[in-house]
Amino acid sequence: MNEAVVLTPERILEATEDVLRRYGLTKATVVDVARALDVSHGSVYRHFPSKASLRDAVAKRWLDRANEPLCKLAAGDGPAPERLEQWLRTAFTIKQKKVCDDPEMFATYLALAQGAREVVEAYKDKQVDLIAKILSDGVAQGEFEIDNVKATARAVFDATVRYHHPAHAEEWAKPECPSRIDALLALLLRGVRVCKH
Amino acid sequence: MNEAVVLTPERILEATEDVLRRYGLTKATVVDVARALDVSHGSVYRHFPSKASLRDAVAKRWLDRANEPLCKLAAGDGPAPERLEQWLRTAFTIKQKKVCDDPEMFATYLALAQGAREVVEAYKDKQVDLIAKILSDGVAQGEFEIDNVKATARAVFDATVRYHHPAHAEEWAKPECPSRIDALLALLLRGVRVCKH
DNA sequence: TCGCTGACAGATTTCAATATCTGTCAGACA
DNA sequence: TGTCTGACAGATATTGAAATCTGTCAGCGA
Numbered sequence: 252m253n254e255a256v257v258l259t260p261e262r263i264l265e266a267t268e269d270v271l272r273r274y275g276l277t278k279a280t281v282v283d284v285a286r287a288l289d290v291s292h293g294s295v296y297r298h299f300p301s302k303a304s305l306r307d308a309v310a311k312r313w314l315d316r317a318n319e320p321l322c323k324l325a326a327g328d329g330p331a332p333e334r335l336e337q338w339l340r341t342a343f344t345i346k347q348k349k350v351c352d353d354p355e356m357f358a359t360y361l362a363l364a365q366g367a368r369e370v371v372e373a374y375k376d377k378q379v380d381l382i383a384k385i386l387s388d389g390v391a392q393g394e395f396e397i398d399n400v401k402a403t404a405r406a407v408f409d410a411t412v413r414y415h416h417p418a419h420a421e422e423w424a425k426p427e428c429p430s431r432i433d434a435l436l437a438l439l440l441r442g443v444r445v446c447k448h
Numbered sequence: 449m450n451e452a453v454v455l456t457p458e459r460i461l462e463a464t465e466d467v468l469r470r471y472g473l474t475k476a477t478v479v480d481v482a483r484a485l486d487v488s489h490g491s492v493y494r495h496f497p498s499k500a501s502l503r504d505a506v507a508k509r510w511l512d513r514a515n516e517p518l519c520k521l522a523a524g525d526g527p528a529p530e531r532l533e534q535w536l537r538t539a540f541t542i543k544q545k546k547v548c549d550d551p552e553m554f555a556t557y558l559a560l561a562q563g564a565r566e567v568v569e570a571y572k573d574k575q576v577d578l579i580a581k582i583l584s585d586g587v588a589q590g591e592f593e594i595d596n597v598k599a600t601a602r603a604v605f606d607a608t609v610r611y612h613h614p615a616h617a618e619e620w621a622k623p624e625c626p627s628r629i630d631a632l633l634a635l636l637l638r639g640v641r642v643c644k645h
Numbered sequence: 646t647c648g649c650t651g652a653c654a655g656a657t658t659t660c661a662a663t664a665t666c667t668g669t670c671a672g673a674c675a
Numbered sequence: 676t677g678t679c680t681g682a683c684a685g686a687t688a689t690t691g692a693a694a695t696c697t698g699t700c701a702g703c704g705a
Contacts, residue, residue, distance in 0.1 A: 406634070
């Protein structure tokens with residue numbers, strides 16, 4: 252046991268994730284989190300004003316972690332068409348992996364996200380920005396022909412909702428899924444590419 | 449009171465819709481339906497083997513009714529690009545209208561559909577067929593250039609999921625929605641059109 | 646004969662009493 | 676002085692007994 256370990260928001264978040272993993276979202280209480288940290292539950296409220304804010308913070312951490320590889324991909328500098336396809340496929344894979352690996356925990360985080368609308372909105376906006384980055388790279392490279400990059404990035408995000416929005420998660424395991432993704436990506440790429448005759 | 453009115457599946461469905469409208473999905477019971485028809489609940493089971501099958505039948509009726517205008521649009525013979533756009537916009541409008549007009553009843557039907565997976569699958573397949581019809585018309589007209597019509601129709605359906613799948617219904621009322629739809633449709637149309645230089 | 650009834654068993658839902666949790670705060674402790 | 680505790684009030688969740696519902700079927704009446 253470490254002596255004089257200060258109670259930080261970071262440690263609380265860590266403990267909260269543990270508790271969520273162990274008890275699930277509906278059973279996990281602030282008292283459980285406090286117990287895991289060996290403090291009174293009043294102390295937790297010193298760092299987070301409410302249980303809801305604690306949950307929001309956990310959701311944010313989770314989303315930020317999931318987003319990391321996508322940020323790197325968007326920041327890359329290869330040919331934009333390949334990079335766009337790669338980015339979208341990676342986005343799908345990250346989500347699908349989470350569902351397959353630990354469906355229970357995915358359900359927990361999904362429910363968590365339901366209550367953290369603002370956090371989720373910010374996350375989505377960031378995703379759209381990443382797509383926009385790749386699209387504008389593509390325009391600069393002469394590969395893409397796009398009127399309004401921002402709006403088109405949003406459209407690409409919307410068009411792929413079925414494969415990254417958790418509401419559709421149960422469809423992701425179906426056998427026809429990969430070929431449907433292929434068809435969708437082909438359609439979208441054709442929609443942004445310059446015409447080559 | 450009509451004398452000698454026979455108890456038909458049709459009359460039972462009618463009464464069931466009434467009861468659902470009045471009590472909501474969770475409260476509506478087979479006994480309520482029977483009471484509305486002034487028969488014993490045993491009689492209802494003479495026409496529908498279970499409550500689930502009764503609900504499925506109601507869901508099917510509802511979906512079929514909602515689909516009617518779309519069938520007509522797909523069967524039309526104008527220029528395919530306009531028809532495709534019109535078809536998709538109509539699909540969105542039908543759904544959006546239902547939510548706005550009677551959110552409670554929409555929620556009821558949504559929950560109903562959750563339990564009627566087969567019925568919903570058939571309905572979706574029909575939608576895809578209608579899109580495919582328009583796409584192949586477009587190819588015949590020399591307006592569209594499409595490798596695999598069936599797969600592309602599926603892709604168009606998937607790409608517009610955000611605006612016809614009820615899981616996203618709460619986003620439909622947002623003010624930025626129309627312009628996002630415009631951007632999405634423009635992207636998709638560019639994805640199927642022949643290149644015009 | 647054929648469709649309907651109404652009583653029944655087992656499954657499900659309701660409801661109210663009880664237990665637990667959230668969020669606050671006065672005071673302990675360092 | 677600043678952090679933590681632990682008791683508390685009101686809100687929320689759990690539980691189990693009672694009520695209701697689903698699905699069946701023997702028998703009634705047309």
